[in-house]
Amino acid sequence: xxxxxxxxxxxxxxxxxxxxxxxxxxxxxxxxxxxxxxxxxxxxxxxxxxxxxxxxxxxxxxxxxxxxxxxxxxxxxxxxxxxxxxxxxxxxxxxxxxxxxxxxxxxxxxxxxxxxxxxxxxxxxxxxxxxxxxxxxxxxxxxxxxxxxxxxxxxxxxxxxxxxxxxxxxxxxxxxxxxxxxxxxxxxxxxxxxxxxxxxxxxxxxxxxxxxxxxxxxxxxxxxxxxxxxxxxxxxxxxxxxxxxxxxxxxxxxxxxxxxxxxxxxxxxxxxxxxxxxxxxxxxxxxxxxxxxxxxxxxxxxxxxxxxxxxxxxxxxxxxxxxxxxxxxxxxxxxxxxxxxxxxxxxxxxxxxxxxxxxxxxxxxxxxxxxxxxxxxxxxxxxxxxxxxxxxxxxxxxxxxxxxxxxxxxx
Numbered sequence: 001x002x003x004x005x006x007x008x009x010x011x012x013x014x015x016x017x018x019x020x021x022x023x024x025x026x027x028x029x030x031x032x033x034x035x036x037x038x039x040x041x042x043x044x045x046x047x048x049x050x051x052x053x054x055x056x057x058x059x060x061x062x063x064x065x066x067x068x069x070x071x072x073x074x075x076x077x078x079x080x081x082x083x084x085x086x087x088x089x090x091x092x093x094x095x096x097x098x099x100x101x102x103x104x105x106x107x108x109x110x111x112x113x114x115x116x117x118x119x120x121x122x123x124x125x126x127x128x129x130x131x132x133x134x135x136x137x138x139x140x141x142x143x144x145x146x147x148x149x150x151x152x153x154x155x156x157x158x159x160x161x162x163x164x165x166x167x168x169x170x171x172x173x174x175x176x177x178x179x180x181x182x183x184x185x186x187x188x189x190x191x192x193x194x195x196x197x198x199x200x201x202x203x204x205x206x207x208x209x210x211x212x213x214x215x216x217x218x219x220x221x222x223x224x225x226x227x228x229x230x231x232x233x234x235x236x237x238x239x240x241x242x243x244x245x246x247x248x249x250x251x252x253x254x255x256x257x258x259x260x261x262x263x264x265x266x267x268x269x270x271x272x273x274x275x276x277x278x279x280x281x282x283x284x285x286x287x288x289x290x291x292x293x294x295x296x297x298x299x300x301x302x303x304x305x306x307x308x309x310x311x312x313x314x315x316x317x318x319x320x321x322x323x324x325x326x327x328x329x330x331x332x333x334x335x336x337x338x339x340x341x342x343x344x345x346x347x348x349x350x351x352x353x354x355x356x357x358x359x360x361x362x363x364x365x366x367x368x369x370x371x372x373x374x375x376x377x378x379x380x381x382x383x384x385x386x387x388x389x390x391x392x393x394x395x396x397x398x399x400x401x402x403x404x405x406x407x408x409x410x411x
Contacts, residue, residue: 070187070188070235071160071161071164071187071188071189071236071237072164072236073166073234073236074164074165074166074236075166075213076110076166077110077163077164077165077166077167077236077237078105078110078111078112078113078134078135078163078165078166078167079101079104079105079108079110079111079112079113079165079166079167079169080101080112080113080114080115080160080165080167080168080169080237081094081097081098081101081112081113081114081115081133081168081169081170082094082114082115082156082168082169082170082171082176082179082180083098083114083115083116083117083124083128083136084170084171084173084175084176085116085117085118085121085124086175087282088120088121090124090127090128091171091173091244092244092249092290093171093172093173093176093242093243093244093245094114094128094171095127095128095131095249095250096171096242096244096245096246096247096248096249096250097169097170097171097242097247098112098114098128098131098132098133099131099132099247099248099249099250100169100198100242100247101114101132101133101167101169102131102132102133102250104167104198104199104200104215105134107200107213108166108200108213110166111134111135112132112133112134112135113133113134113135113136113137113163113165114128114133114135114136114137115137115139115156115159116128116136116137116138116139117139117140117144117152117155117156118140118144118145119140119141119142119144119145120140121138121140122138122140122260125138125260127252128258129256129257129258130252130253130254130256131250131252131253132250132256133258134258134259135258135259135260135261136258136259136260136261137159137163137261137263138260138261138262138263139155139159139262139263139264139265140262141265141267143267143273144267146277146280147175148273148275148277149178149179149182149275150182150271150272150273150274150275151267151272151273152179153179153182153183153186154265154267154269154272155265155267156179156183157183157186157187158265159263159265160183160187160237161187162263164237165237166236166237166238167215167237167238167239167240168183168189168237168238168239168240169198169239169240169241169242170183170239170240170241170242171241171242171243171244172193172194172241172242172243172244173244176241177193177241180193180239180241183239184239187237188235189232189235189236189237189238189239190230190232190235190236190238190239191239191240191241192217192219192230192232192239192240192241193219193240193241194219194220194241194242194243195217195218195219195240195241195242195246196218196219196220196227196242196243196246196342196346196365197216197218197246198215198216198217198218198240198242198247199215199216199218200213200214200215200216201213201214201216202214203216203231203233211231211233214231214232214233214238215231215232215238215240216229216230216231217229217230217231217232217238217240218230220342220343220362227342243345243346244290244345244346245289245290245345245346245347245348246346248348248369287321287337287338288321289321289323289338289340289345289347290345290346290347292320292321292347292349293319293320293349293350293351294315294318294319294320294321294349294350294351294352294353295315295320295321295322295323295340295347295349295351295352295353295367295370296311296312296314296315296318296320296321296322296323296353296355297311297322297323297324297325297340297352297353297354297355297357297367298311298322298323298324298325298328298333298334298355298356298357298396299324299325299327299328299354299355299356299357299358299363300325300327300328300331300333300356300357300358301355301356301357301358301377301378301396302328302333302355302356302396303356303396303397304333305332305333305334307333307396307397308322308324308328308333308334310397310400310401310404311355311400313404314353314400314403314404314407317404317407317408318351318407320349320351322334322338323338323339323340323345323347324338324339324340325339325340325341325357325358325360325363326339326341326343326344326360326362326363327357327358329344340363340366340367341362341363341364341365341366341367342361342362342363342365342366343362344366345366346365346366346367347366347367347370348367348369348370348371349370349371350370350371350372351370351371351372351374352367352370352372352373352374353373353374353376353403354367354373354374354375354376354377354384354388355376355396355399355400356376356377356378356396357375357377357382357384358377358379358382358383358384359375359377359382359383359384359385359386359387360383361383363384364383364384364387368387372389372390373387373388373389373390374388374389374390374391374392375388375390375391375392376391376392376394376396376399376400377391377392377393377396378393378394378395378396379393380393
């Protein structure tokens, strides 16, 4: 084999027996199986990383599958969720996805499994069961104390190979966005990022072929201008990432019973630890739109970055947060971290005050589940009024100061 400036000879085991292929397909399967065996045992060679790269190059060049790495389709497989831990705390997005997985699994008639990785994290397993998990697959190891891509992906892939779930859901957090594509690549699975909805349905192709009970993965496309529904009928497990707040957080049922399955995955391959965590520094999140009870959001109708100051003042008086539409972000009125909607954050506050927001579908989908919506807009035909509980037709620059004065007077 030759990669870059290195070349070497890989000897086959003397005891290996090889049959003469009867056709090209059989030949391909034999070669694929052999290459996969080499891949799994690459650490025994002088240059393991180079050997692995050679094998991947061969598989790609000749369009061969890595037998045993591509997961066989399992229509009775569980619906899985990755439980994300940060500083010992279970992230809300994992609980949101566990609740959604419960609904998907009930439709399919299968169980919900949650993958819990880390060190000294077993205490959160019962919480996951309370939110809908039937099985919690627990892998604890000191080397998993801090998240690192390679060891976490390796453990996750090994569990997938063993249990063959049909669906895997991961939060679209910085950690999830790093882990999901690595797992999808290793299992040769399809992955849809930033889904806004997930449902189960039969899918019929144009040629009449019916694929029953597929995961419909709905997400915005072309900058949020259209909504695409993506399906994966053969490259399983069906994988999707979902942003925090997109799925509602259900109620915990402490009476639920489930199983904690303790697994051990060898982590002796030193090539998994090329990245060393020297120090962790976490900056406290300054903005928490997903957890805000009150949000004052502005759109293009606010007019300028300077005019947003009045919205910040109103939000401060109400003990809330400020948000913005995509138009406000695109115009530079407010930063992208404040964006609410399909391509931003999904929110469900007790009170949402929409100021100068027309109410395009991309924005409405990210805030329409708010308990109470007050809309302020000069255009009485603006779509935002169709979902608002209270509407004020007027200039934001005049109405917002009046609202602020009224709230202050009422204490």
